[in-house]
Amino acid sequence: MASSLQTPTGMSIRAESPSSEATSKILTPEALKFLATLHRTFNPVRKQLLANRDKVQAELDNGKHLHFLHSTQKIREDVAWRCAPPGPGLEDRRVEITGPTDRKMVINALGSGAKTFMADFEDSNSPTWNNMVNGQVNLYDAIRRQIDFELNGKQYKLPENPAVLLVRPRGWHLDEPRIQVDGEPLSGSMFDFGLYFFNNAHELVKRGSGPYFYLPKMEHHLEARLWNDIFTFSAAYIRFPYGTIRATVLIETIPAAFQMEEILYELRDHSAGLNCGRWDYIFSYIKKLRASKTYVMPDRTDVTMTVPFMEAYVKLLIQTCHKRKVAAMGGMSAQIPIKGDDTANEKAMSKVRADKEREVKAGHDGTWVAHPALVKIAMDIFDKHMPGPHQYHIRREDVRVTEQDLVNPSVPGAITDKGVRENISAALSYCAAWISGNGCVPINFLMEDAATAEIARVQLWQWVKYGSKTDSGKTITSSHLGPIFDEEAQKVAKIAGISTDHVNVAKGYMMAQLSKQWPSDFLTSDLYAQLDSNLPKGKL
Template sequence: MVSQGVKIHAEVPGAAQSIILTDSALAFIAALHRTFESTRQTLLRNRLAAQYRLDAGAQLDFPSETKNIRDEPAWICAPPAPGLEDRRVEITGPTDRKMVVNALNSGAKTFMADFEDSNSPTFANMVNGQHNLYDAIRRQIDFEQGGKSYKLSPNPAVLIVRPRGWHLDEPRVTVDNRPVSASLFDFALYFFHNAKELVGIGSGPYFYLPKMEHYLEARLWNDVFLFSQSYIGMTHGIIRATVLIETLPAAFHMEEILFELRQHSAGLNCGRWDYIFSFIKKRRADPSAVMPDRKDVTMQVGFMDAYVRLLIQTCHKRKVAAMGGMSAQIPIKGDEKANQEAMDKVKADKLREVTAGHDGTWIAHPLINKIAMDIFNEHMLGPNQYHVRREDVRVAAADLLDTNVKGKITDVGVKSNVSAALAYSAAWISGNGCIPLNHLMEDAATAEIARVQLWQWVKYNSVLDSGHPITVGYIDSLIEEIAPEIKKIAPGVKDEQVRIAADYLKAQVRKDWPSEFLTSDLMPYLESLDGGKWVKSAL
């Protein structure tokens, strides 16, 4: 019997739904929804108000009301939880059964199981993903496929889960006729089913928290953690959360975010691709923030370098991990030269991170683990680098807003963005949230950068290095040119899904302001994969 006021609007074939969406788990979701939904909505309205202020010319700065928190040297966060003392290499990916086994067996220290940017949130993906983690924790995930056996190793990576962001709803589950928060849905099911089991095996319920824009959003998460631990009768502090600093406003709230979560904090992470996306989106009304080709917006440009240095200094000041970003490269079969060039890029990126003071890094493919691990083993002799205080760092607000990025806008760069946005959007609405593009494992962040750059170039009448203007007509022509090739780039997508992606991108470059998230826009198109019908385009 479903908990009173709770309705489930989709079904997942097989046993997963009955195992995961139990009455007691749904009652927990309902309790979280009724306690925290009004606060979530207030914080989302605050985001809109903050954006309107930026559009009117306001400048981002460190919050004056929390200066005492930043200036107080005494407070530190909780010590590392079991299994999180050494995080030198973390592998990330979605939660399908094969990926879970391969990632846990990869040799990386932790596996960030992703319900967010590398996942297309069909209801089957969400529920089956929870079931896969449930089985992995209980060591009952072994299976055979295509004549190959997948078996969990004796010492798998430590599991960390990334729920979806505060801005997303979970429309397939409603409480009192309102959709529940996608964040709380993902968090609640994993925590409720597994927290006690994890503690019993010497680990704990560990999370990555995405897309926050304000320290009050971290306070909401901390309140959720306190409520949840009490709800199931566990000691406060067993939860640990690493926050991805992947929005421009959050870069001005790093210390406050750690302070709000200090009993439950496991550090901060440089969510580099989403950070570039946010930098462009938040400064949408600023013509001086127009960026060149995506490939030229590297970690060495001013605003990115400042953000990294401040994050490391902030985390080590408060004795928590400063995690590096993703190496999206994947091995290139059949081309040794190209593969070596790709692996050299991984090495250079990881060397930059460890020598800057990062305590760990991200990879997207098990075969990259040894490269990253060898570099961190050579340059980080202890379990972390909390002792690297970076007291030399002085980052002002202007440094985080520095738009001096050298580079050009080229025909190749524009085509690359059109291709990435089309391929990923089409794949996403087909149920696949993580695809290889040009020998890189890409998720929603890449498509988001591509989308807002195309919008930005049209909005501000940018021109190619050849002098050709970037107009809606030019973008339309590229979309029509590239769309027929998308099914080769993203196998499994259908003509209808390519058409939807093409129409969506054409609509986006015509908007006064870009949409907040393509995942929010495209969510209704997943209905067909959950047993519903295609929705009419509202583009």
């Protein structure tokens, strides 16, 4: 129990006592009172919206199709409304770097030369109590230029003009189970947003920036309305200027792709655009359309940005954003340098160049990278092809994306024995590392987050569910996959920082998923209880 904290009436915290620094800077009585107020005001709506997700999934499982909403047709057809202008520092976002909130990463990312840094409390972060609280301390210190430190004789210092900071809180589906308010767990979204906003909003504005966010995993425009209501309420609570907050929404679920304009409309006074969350989008495509064999995918390496349903989604996102005068951000390049093999490294970097050139020529206003070494590569390409701060003038009025285009199942490729093994290896490696407290994991020279493990998980489930065959003629069953899981688990257990116990938990979880009627919504929800001795162990 974090007994050193002064909690408001009705709030209890079941976690290790935080450091005195965290208590004095972050988990103050005033900040905890704000969190309790957010919960009591908005958690009933959050629960209703999560229940609506279950309703939509049940309808899809019963044969209903995704469609553009008739009830919001007037919003889409109204050409007059626009989103808010960019906040200070967000006028030019041509290269954004992302990563978790550990102190070294924060300094390196802010000094990487990227225009912005998305500090991540979500998919590239393992939400241990220490990670969540210390991450808030690191951002608090970075904003105030108090983050410099020395490690093993090396100095880590912020540059004079660091990247602009954006923060990604956890999605609506995740709780912060270590904090209870009136007997209910606090929303992870409200915890991450609330602490960052309450403790830093005024300081950010004083320094010429603002509280900027990335909002993940939304599936409906009413979920965006909830964020907008929280922004409006929070600004009034701390007597902060209305419309100063900015938020970019990741379009990383397929239902959200059918409601892009509505999402922008709900956030129009606070919107900073949309982002192509490509890996989670593939995961969502498989998960949401799980009831039909039509949507069985080949190896995940074959599901590229140029396959029909991904290309349609990108075109519609760019057209939508530029119609409403906000940024259309491209996706992640997860490559990391391959040291000691110049040929392999050049091949990998060539893929990055091709990907970024495709994005800028399509009309994107910026892109993501996961490693500082990729910043210059991406920057050079956007500088060459995008001389101005953005490309809002590229309206893509030629684009006509239909409902069928967004779910087009035509994906060339095959299910290979190698692809099966790579999915098993990636799922085990990531989940074991995540349970160990690391949510940003290098796998085969790619910096992977939870989205990769999610694609691997639902693909393995999908292939078993529909009795898919590999190109060598092997039928994919649980019994066929069992020995491969054993072999890959032995390899993963040898990775530094990962315990055999955690590998065994990951293997048991993944194997259990294969026999379910439907896969779980999120592995992060399932594995949460494995992170902390203070949390009750749930059944996986």
